[in-house]
Amino acid sequence: MAAAIAQGQGQRLLRGPERVAALLLAMGKPLAGRLLKHFDVDELKQITRSVADLGVVPSPTLEALVEAFAAQFARGVDLLGSPAEVEQMLDGVLPPEQIADVMSDVTGASNEAVWERLSNAPESVLSAYLAKEHPQTAALVLSRVAPACAAKAMGLFPRDLRNEVARRLLGVSPVSEGALRLVQAQLQEDLLSNVSRQSGSEHNVRVANIINKMERDQMEDVMQALATARPKAAETLRGLMFTFDDIVKLQPKARSVLFDKIPTELVVLALKGTDAGFRDAILSSLATRARRIVDSELASGGPALQRDVLKARRMIADTALELSNSGEIELASAEDEDELYE
Structure with a gap:
């Protein structure tokens, strides 16, 4: 099998353990449980970290993955991997102490991944989302993301909200692990999943911006070549330029x-x-x-x-x-x- 499932229109690139994670989620707990018994602890940690960080897997990607393994899967809806899915999948398959060991590793990696992914999300999306939340919640989130991301997101706030959040940032105190998990789960559901779904259009915007900054003759030459090779994509890009x-x-x-x-x-x-x-x-x-x-x-x-x-x-x-x-x-x-x- 190829090293990675090819990324096509409407698909997401999956590599290594991510492919295994997607297939296990698609199989469901009974069959996945039977397979998980054959992995050692290190392999389980690697796979379950991938499940926790998997996010949305569009149906076209899952279908391509299934075809690659020549399995008889029905067409399915998008999958959403999360730490909760990891724990539920392992319940009844491994002893409780082994699940706790795996989940401790998964949760730590997943927590860092959430803030890293959030730091790479469009600042306009993050700002619009936080503007609707309580200023204390906004301050907590901004205290966890990369400073550059936080600065740009705050810069898009209305003046009064920006100043209020800045005051609250000074007083952000340590938050319990349970409360932090609730915030992360909500961010994953409300924001990061939507960003993943919109990644195709975000990519088109980036490509349009790149072409838009070329010299005019180069720009037209590239667009003419794209119009010949991929007319629909060229039309989309033309509308974004x-x-x-x-x-x-x-x-x-x-x-x-x-x-x-x-x-x-x-x-x-x-x-x-x-x-x-x-x-x-x-x-x-x-x-x-x-x-x-x-x-x-x-x-x-x-x-x-x-x-x-x-x-x-x-x-x-x-x-x-x-x-x-x-x-x-x-x-x-x-x-x-x-x-x-x-």
């Missing part, structure tokens, strides 16, 4: 927020070579004083090198993407448009 040309599609309020962040000299440079309609749309988004300065510079200024113009446009488009990722503006769907100038 955003360029300077797409700024006129933003709502007026979003354009105003964007250009409040952009220096006037960068706006002047980016507008070189644009047509009157595009230029008017951008000028209408500027504050009165900035609009007068830009208009005057465009009327009296000399020509600029194309590479400098394109660099300025890229910087403005990147700023728009950053503001969108932080939730400050919403981007309209980008459509494939021709260059505004040769």
Whole structure:
């Protein structure tokens, strides 16, 4: 069998003990129990750690795994591995003291895994989730995740909530293991499982952002190649991409927020070579004083090198993407448009 189950559309990559963990969960306790008796303690710890950290296994992945083992499994729903599943699976199979030994190892590894996975979740998702919780709960969670993740998530809070959580962070005291497990279980159910389900779309966003930062001719060449090889994927990516040309599609309020962040000299440079309609749309988004300065510079200024113009446009488009990722503006769907100038 291949070293890993191939990752296809709607599938998740499983390796080593994760494959065993998924199959054991799919088999159910009676059959899994019979198989577990043939593993030694070290192997059980490795497998049960994988069960505890498994999270969501989409049905397509499970089906591919089953086919690889040539087993007669019916099509199933997604699986969700957790420490509770580990303990239930071992109950009646191993002596209580051996279960306690295994679970002690599993719980410690699982606890660390929850906070590590949470630290790698999108900060906007974590922030939106914690904003609905009690500030003390938010402070507890943020005290456990990576500092960089906590800082970005707090930065997205409303000002009053951010300051309240900061005060509570100073007073976070040790929490009982039982209470901490309850918090972790809720985070796993409410947040991490959803993040796993959305990983495909998150991956598309990352790919779109990578392509979006290429030079325009490289970008178009890559997209044309993708359109030939994987047309549906290319269409999805096209809808997630955003360029300077797409700024006129933003709502007026979003354009105003964007250009409040952009220096006037960068706006002047980016507008070189644009047509009157595009230029008017951008000028209408500027504050009165900035609009007068830009208009005057465009009327009296000399020509600029194309590479400098394109660099300025890229910087403005990147700023728009950053503001969108932080939730400050919403981007309209980008459509494939021709260059505004040769």
